[in-house]
Structures are given as structure tokens and as C-alpha cells.
Amino acid sequence: MKKIGLLYGDENKFPTAVIERINQKKPKKIIAEPVKIDKVLQNAPSEYAVIIDRISKDIPFYRSFLKNAALNGTAVLNNPFWEVADDKFFNGALAEKLGIKSPKAVILPSHHRPPHTQADSFRNLDFPLDFPHIFDYVGFPAYFKPYKGNHRELVHRVENKEEFFKCYGETGKTVMILQEAISYDQYFRCYCLGQKDVYCMEFTPENGNIQRYSAQTDKAPSLLHKRIKELVLQLNESLGYDINTVEIAVKGKTLYPIDVYNPVPLADDSIIGAQNFEWLVEHTAQLAIQRAEAHQEEHSNLTWGKFITRSTKGKSVDKIHKAQKVIQKDLQDLNLKVDNSR
Incomplete structure (x- = not known):
């Protein structure tokens, strides 16, 4: 079983x-x-x-x-x-490498020093940072948010440098991103499961949790819907997520991936709605069953994204295990025993 x-x-x-x-x-x-x-x-x-x-x-x-x-x-x-x-700043950089239009962004060190560090721990940072160049590159308004995780309480829209510095001083030990604000026509949050099933929800990020998902779901015009799904699949195939959500802003004919990193997506039916919850439950169950049926003992059963598999030039974990076994046998042939008891 x-x-x-x-x-x-x-x-x-x-x-x-x-x-x-x-x-x-x-x-x-x-x-x-x-x-x-x-x-x-x-x-x-x-x-x-x-x-x-x-x-x-x-x-x-x-x-x-x-x-x-x-x-x-x-x-x-x-x-x-x-x-x-993984982190959100890397996601944006990877999207650009894939030829996908991405909001301009910079990553910033935490305002307060992390635990167990001293001033000299940051000797390679040139203080003060070149904020005039940073502000000129990103522009205002902009979004200031954590580089990782779902700390929505730390996400701020800043209209100018004064608001930025005020918010920065309140972020403590959190590493942050300053990201270009995209004035969008439509906005979607998309579940992606198994790098093959995509479900798009119209989404209003400025609203509170419950109101964000109040619009019609999975009802984008067919051509736009197709383009969004293709983009979501491309990003998840590169990153290798089995379960993830991607937020897409639509401005004219351009699709901007705003947030690609959310591998533990919100799944509360009182917030996302019964229809969206049903889709997520059903497709998660299907994916889990498929992966269990495909499971092979003593093999790697993890999903790795194309970004990693291309970097390893085809050297899979299974091949590494086989190479280790060959080395161990060679050692045994030389009467050298490997101690695996520790």
C-alpha cells in the first residue's frame, strides 16, 4: 500500500x-x-x-x-x-532571461542587521547605497515587499522617496525588494499544478483578502486566457514547482509576472471562494495520486525545473547514486570498507 x-x-x-x-x-x-x-x-x-x-x-x-x-x-x-x-527577486531575473517582460526591481539588504552579524559583516556593501540610481531605475510609484514569503503586512505601495525611507525603517531584519508598479488593465492569480493544469482567477490585490477573489473566475477572453496559461506554464516548468500560484498583470497586450513565487498558495474556501476551492482540491488530489502511481522505490521522485536540469547537463540524482555505488564497489575490491554505521 x-x-x-x-x-x-x-x-x-x-x-x-x-x-x-x-x-x-x-x-x-x-x-x-x-x-x-x-x-x-x-x-x-x-x-x-x-x-x-x-x-x-x-x-x-x-x-x-x-x-x-x-x-x-x-x-x-x-x-x-x-x-x-528560491526567492521573488530571482524569479524576476529568470523571467527576463526567458524573454518575459518583468517589472523592474532591485533587492535591498535588511534595514537592521541580521542576528549574529556585526557592522564589519557588511564591509562589501558600499554605504550609503546608490539610492538616486535605484529610484531612477525603478521609478515611482513602486511596491516595497519582502524578497521571500507571504508577509503581506510588509507590502507597501510607495509614491516617493520619503515614503520609501519611512517604510524601509519599519522593515527590521527582512530583506526587501523595490519593484516597479505596473498600471494594469486586468490582474489574475493563477494556480498551477503538476506543470500542466492552470486555473486563472481574476484578482484585485489592493482589496482585502475576501474582496480580492470576488470577481468572476477563470473567465478571461479565450485568447488572453491561452496566453496567460502558456506564460504560467513556462515559468513553472523553469522553476520546477508541482504546486504554485503566479500573479499576472495585463497592460494592453503585455503580460507582466508580478509574483511568481507562492509554492504554498492560500487555500481557504472562505477567502478564495467555493468554486476555486473545489478546483484546487480536485486537482491536488489528482496530482498526488498520479505521483503515487508513478513512484519508484530507491529512485529520486522529485521534480526539478528546467533551470536546474539544463545546468546539470543531464546528471540526474539517480546517475549520481549509481556512480557512488561503483566507487563503493571499487573500494571494497581494494579491501577498503566504508563505514556506514555512524
Whole structure:
């Protein structure tokens, strides 16, 4: 029996709904349940073929558990090695490399020093920063937001340099991005699952949580809808996310990816609405079942984006494992024993 596990925190409805939906479908020799952890032994496999991760971004212990599980064959959605390395500033840079029009942005060091650092830790930064050039490049108005995560309380629209410096002083130890504000005609938030299923929701980011999703969903004109989906797929294929949302601003005929990094998308039906919630639950369940059916023991079952796979020139984790086994055999042939007991 293959197990699909949901790893989650204080949210209840979405993880429970996904577990129930998977089990209602009665996939052959597959069952879904909440992940249970009573010990994590080094290099020991987990009991799960697939784990859907909704919480490890906030809990380092869970992140290490997932990487250990992935090393031993668990398909973790999303890849715990890549998601921890990604950020919104990199996303914008990658979009430009892909030929996608992206808002201008700069990354800025945290206003306050991070823990365990001194003034000399930043000797390579030239203070004061070249703010006149930065402001000229990005322009005003602009959005000032964290480079990673969903800290919406720290997202500010700044109209001028005075407002920028006031906000900057209130951001503490958070690394921030100053991003060009795009005056858009339409705005969409798009779920992307399995790098093949895209669902577009009209979205009003300036509104409060509930009002953001109040417009008609998945109803963009067919040609525009097609272009948005193609762009969302291109970005997710490059980054390698199994589950993600992408925010797209439409200005005239140009599509701007505003926020590409949201691998633990909001899934509260009281906010996103019943129709959107139903789509997300159903397609998450389908994706988890597909990954469980495709799961191969003692192989890497992670998803890696094209950005990484092209960089490794085809050197997959499985090939690396095979090379390690060859080296170990050669050592044994030389009567050198590798101590794996530690």
C-alpha cells in the first residue's frame, strides 16, 4: 500500500478535503492520511510515497525531515531542496532571461542587521547605497515587499522617496525588494499544478483578502486566457514547482509576472471562494495520486525545473547514486570498507 501524506499546520479544511477526496476516489493500493512523525533517523526512508508540504517553510525541523525523505525516494510536493533556495527577486531575473517582460526591481539588504552579524559583516556593501540610481531605475510609484514569503503586512505601495525611507525603517531584519508598479488593465492569480493544469482567477490585490477573489473566475477572453496559461506554464516548468500560484498583470497586450513565487498558495474556501476551492482540491488530489502511481522505490521522485536540469547537463540524482555505488564497489575490491554505521 502506497501512502500519500499531508504535512500541514493550523489550516484544516484544505488538507482534510484533499485527504478525503483522494480516499473517496479509492485509487488502487493508495491511501491518504496526515503525516505522522515520531522519529527522524539519518538516511532512513519515510513511509510515504508522496508528501504534500504545506508548513515546512515555517518549521526547519520539517524541512530537514522532508529532505531526508526525498533523498530516500519520497516525492515531496514541492521539492524541498529547490523551494528553500528560491526567492521573488530571482524569479524576476529568470523571467527576463526567458524573454518575459518583468517589472523592474532591485533587492535591498535588511534595514537592521541580521542576528549574529556585526557592522564589519557588511564591509562589501558600499554605504550609503546608490539610492538616486535605484529610484531612477525603478521609478515611482513602486511596491516595497519582502524578497521571500507571504508577509503581506510588509507590502507597501510607495509614491516617493520619503515614503520609501519611512517604510524601509519599519522593515527590521527582512530583506526587501523595490519593484516597479505596473498600471494594469486586468490582474489574475493563477494556480498551477503538476506543470500542466492552470486555473486563472481574476484578482484585485489592493482589496482585502475576501474582496480580492470576488470577481468572476477563470473567465478571461479565450485568447488572453491561452496566453496567460502558456506564460504560467513556462515559468513553472523553469522553476520546477508541482504546486504554485503566479500573479499576472495585463497592460494592453503585455503580460507582466508580478509574483511568481507562492509554492504554498492560500487555500481557504472562505477567502478564495467555493468554486476555486473545489478546483484546487480536485486537482491536488489528482496530482498526488498520479505521483503515487508513478513512484519508484530507491529512485529520486522529485521534480526539478528546467533551470536546474539544463545546468546539470543531464546528471540526474539517480546517475549520481549509481556512480557512488561503483566507487563503493571499487573500494571494497581494494579491501577498503566504508563505514556506514555512524
